[in-house]
Amino acid sequence: DIQMTQSPSSLSASVGDRVTITCRASQGIRNDLGWYQQTPGKAPKRLIYAASSLQSGVPSRFSGSGSGTEFTLTISSLQPEDFATYSCLQHNSYPLTFGGGTKVDLK
Amino acid sequence: EVQLVESGGGLVQPGGSLRLSCAASGFTFSNYWMHWVRQAPGKGLVWVSRIKSDGSSTSHADSVKGRFTISRDNTKNTLYLQMNSLRAEDTAVYYCAREKYGSPDYWGPGTLVTVSS
Numbered sequence: 239d240i241q242m243t244q245s246p247s248s249l250s251a252s253v254g255d256r257v258t259i260t261c262r263a264s265q266g267i268r269n270d271l272g273w274y275q276q277t278p279g280k281a282p283k284r285l286i287y288a289a290s291s292l293q294s295g296v297p298s299r300f301s302g303s304g305s306g307t308e309f310t311l312t313i314s315s316l317q318p319e320d321f322a323t324y325s326c327l328q329h330n331s332y333p334l335t336f337g338g339g340t341k342v343d344l345k
Numbered sequence: 346e347v348q349l350v351e352s353g354g355g356l357v358q359p360g361g362s363l364r365l366s367c368a369a370s371g372f373t374f375s376n377y378w379m380h381w382v383r384q385a386p387g388k389g390l391v392w393v394s395r396i397k398s399d400g401s402s403t404s405h406a407d408s409v410k411g412r413f414t415i416s417r418d419n420t421k422n423t424l425y426l427q428m429n430s431l432r433a434e435d436t437a438v439y440y441c442a443r444e445k446y447g448s449p450d451y452w453g454p455g456t457l458v459t460v461s462s
Contacts, residue, residue, distance in 0.1 A: 338389050
């Protein structure tokens, strides 16, 4: 199975901050990666697909980059509605595997 | 508007069975691969199963293989998850999700399954 190591597991930030979250795959997965946002009690929402493509309707302050084994989700200017948990998902091979999640809270 | 709504969750005893359903609307269900993903209380997301658009191929996580079966009825626009021999560690919110561009895009609100005596 491909392991997805996500870091950090949590971070505290302020509105307007630039935030970067990283996922590392245990083996190369090309660009077969998505990023998800989840708030408590709600279903995940896809932000990024194919590592760097912005999901329709998602604000442009979200961006993704990377290929192979290292991937990054960046929020260019954190907004109040962005305080949530973010997870990556590799879909290069089965079983699909998620990163452990990054909780972004208010500093 | 794409909508996915899960149902069928509840409290079941260890060793028991449950069938989850996911009603789809707002898109051509028969064109899309579908997934089940679960999330134990306070934990991360875990992929469970997926099924090809025509139902001809399925995959399951090792943790549920032989106990859970994913299926679909394209005439009813409905996805299913038959869960047998349930264990305490199967307690989770179960989400159905549509796949597009290789990964789940739209997700349902989830249904809670609690396995406890």
